[in-house]
Every structure is written in structure tokens, then in C-alpha cells.
Amino acid sequence: MKKKIIKILNKRFYKPISCLTAYSSSVAKILDGRVDMILIGDSLGTTLYNMKNTQGVTLEMMKIHGRIVNKNISSSVTVLDMPYKTYSNKSVALKNAKKLLEFTKVKMLKIEVNKNNLDVLEYLSNKGINMIAHIGVTPQSFKDFRKIKIVGKTHKEKKNLVNLALHVENAGAKCILLECISREAAKEITSKVKIPTIGIGSSKFCDGQVLVFDDFINIDDNIKMPRFVKNYLNFAQIAKKAVKNFDNEVKIGKFPSNKYSYK
Ligand code: KIV
Numbered sequence: 145m146k147k148k149i150i151k152i153l154n155k156r157f158y159k160p161i162s163c164l165t166a167y168s169s170s171v172a173k174i175l176d177g178r179v180d181m182i183l184i185g186d187s188l189g190t191t192l193y194n195m196k197n198t199q200g201v202t203l204e205m206m207k208i209h210g211r212i213v214n215k216n217i218s219s220s221v222t223v224l225d226m227p228y229k230t231y232s233n234k235s236v237a238l239k240n241a242k243k244l245l246e247f248t249k250v251k252m253l254k255i256e257v258n259k260n261n262l263d264v265l266e267y268l269s270n271k272g273i274n275m276i277a278h279i280g281v282t283p284q285s286f287k288d289f290r291k292i293k294i295v296g297k298t299h300k301e302k303k304n305l306v307n308l309a310l311h312v313e314n315a316g317a318k319c320i321l322l323e324c325i326s327r328e329a330a331k332e333i334t335s336k337v338k339i340p341t342i343g344i345g346s347s348k349f350c351d352g353q354v355l356v357f358d359d360f361i362n363i364d365d366n367i368k369m370p371r372f373v374k375n376y377l378n379f380a381q382i383a384k385k386a387v388k389n390f391d392n393e394v395k396i397g398k399f400p401s402n403k404y405s406y407k
Pocket of ligand 1: 165183184185186187188225278321323344354356
């Protein structure tokens with residue numbers, strides 16, 4: 145494992161891990177060196193391509209976005225999602241993982257894990273691939289995102305999640321992403337595993353936090369955001385004002401002035 149990944153993922157030198165998503169070169173340049181990890185998530189299907197869910201995201205899409213983001217990163221650790229149905233069994237998973245790694249050169253891959261595909265995670269890890277396991281709410285299993293709800297609230301759900309996290313660790317994952325997991329379950333998982341946990345909608349009791357960049361800057365203010373999303377910037381509002389200003393300046397002949405014209 146490369147030094148940088150070892151440093152970030154070492155729980156003994158604990159410093160909470162920060163992670164944001166990026167799908168483009170411009171966002172990659174903004175994030176590089178400012179967060180520990182950059183995730184080229186398959187959330188690009190819903191945020192960028194206006195898909196209803198992430199099931200339509202293809203290997204080609206992840207290859208293209210993964211490569212362009214990774215090319216513009218020199219400091220942060222890059223993580224790429226393996227899309228829906230590209231890791232349905234061990235051999236398919238390895239073939240596709242190699243394609244993604246060779247083409248994009250990202251440092252880590254992430255797959256959505258449940259008790260039925262731990263063998264795939266173990267197989268990829270044993271092949272020397274730095275794997276992140278995504279558990280809890282796993283969006284690739286949902287056609288309808290409205291059906292998504294927090295997990296790990298009941299005793300049984302919590303026990304199952306803790307067990308799954310321990311299996312994931314045994315299978316060789318370097319890190320676990322916890323999505324929409326109750327506070328108590330996230331706390332217990334984080335205290336029981338030796339690898340770091342990164343949460344989204346899973347409370348402060350994780351070793352790190354991830355947000356989708358487009359949500360973080362509120363690029364689309366028509367979408368109702370889940371409770372766990374904090375808007376660090378109101379980009380939609382700022383951009384709309386700027387667009388109005390541009391439209392007005394064009395109409396009154398103020399733009400382009402001499403400053404913005406060639407002689
Ligand atoms: O695809 C993605 O952006 C993700 C986040 C929800 C963490 O997996």
C-alpha cells in the first residue's frame with residue numbers, strides 16, 4: 145500500500161478523514177490536497193446524468209470520469225466506485241476491477257457489500273486491490289430512492305450491521321463506508337473494527353465523513369436534500385444571481401465593454 149493511503153487509514157494516528165466526491169477535472173483541482181480522499185462515486189448517475197437511480201451507471205462512465213479526476217489529483221487519495229452488476233461474481237469483478245484500475249489509475253475501489261458478496265470483496269482484496277466496502281444503505285439496491293430509510297435502529301439490524309462490518313474487515317477491506325446508519329450502530333461498528341469507518345448520514349461516531357460535492361455546494365436547489373446534507377455554499381443562488389446580471393448586461397449593452405473586447 146502506498147504511504148499516503150497507509151497514513152490516512154491508520155486509526156492509531158487518528159485524525160478524522162475528510163472525503164468529497166468529484167466527477168470532473170475542475171472539481172478535482174478544487175479538492176486536491178484539501179480533503180484526504182476524493183471519491184468518484186456512481187452517484188454521478190443521479191447528480192450529473194439525471195438518472196433515477198445508480199443502476200444505469202456503466203463501467204465506461206466510471207472509466208471516463210475516474211481517469212479525468214485522477215489525472216488532476218496529486219495529493220489526495222482517489223477512490224472509484226465499481227458500478228452496478230460489474231462485480232456480481234469473483235471473476236467478473238476481478239476483470240472489471242483491473243479495467244478500472246488500469247484505465248483510471250485510482251488508488252482504491254469501492255463496492256457495495258452485503259452478506260452475499262463478501263467472497264467477492266475478499267477475492268479482490270487478496271489480489272492486492274485496496275478495497276472500500278460500502279454498507280448500510282447501499283444505493284445500487286434501490287430503483288426508487290424514496291424508499292431509502294436509515295438502517296440499524298432495531299437491535300436485530302444493529303447486530304447484523306456490526307457482524308457485517310466485522311466480516312468486511314476480515315475479508316480484507318481497508319476501510320468501511322457507512323451510509324445512513326443509526327448513531328448507535330455506527331458508534332459500535334467504529335469501536336469494534338480496526339479499519340476506519342467513513343460515514344454519510346451516519347453520525348459523528350465515524351472515523352471520517354463524506355459528502356457528495358454537488359449537495360455540499362447546493363448546485364441544484366430544486367432537490368429536497370436529506371437531513372444529513374449540510375450546504376457549505378449556496379451555489380445555485382449565487383449562480384442564478386450572476387446569470388441574471390449577465391442577461392441584464394447583455395440586454396443593456398454593458399457587456400462586453402472595451403475591457404472584454406479585442407482591439
Ligand atoms: O456514489 C457516491 O457518491 C457514494 C456516496 C453516497 C458516498 O457512494
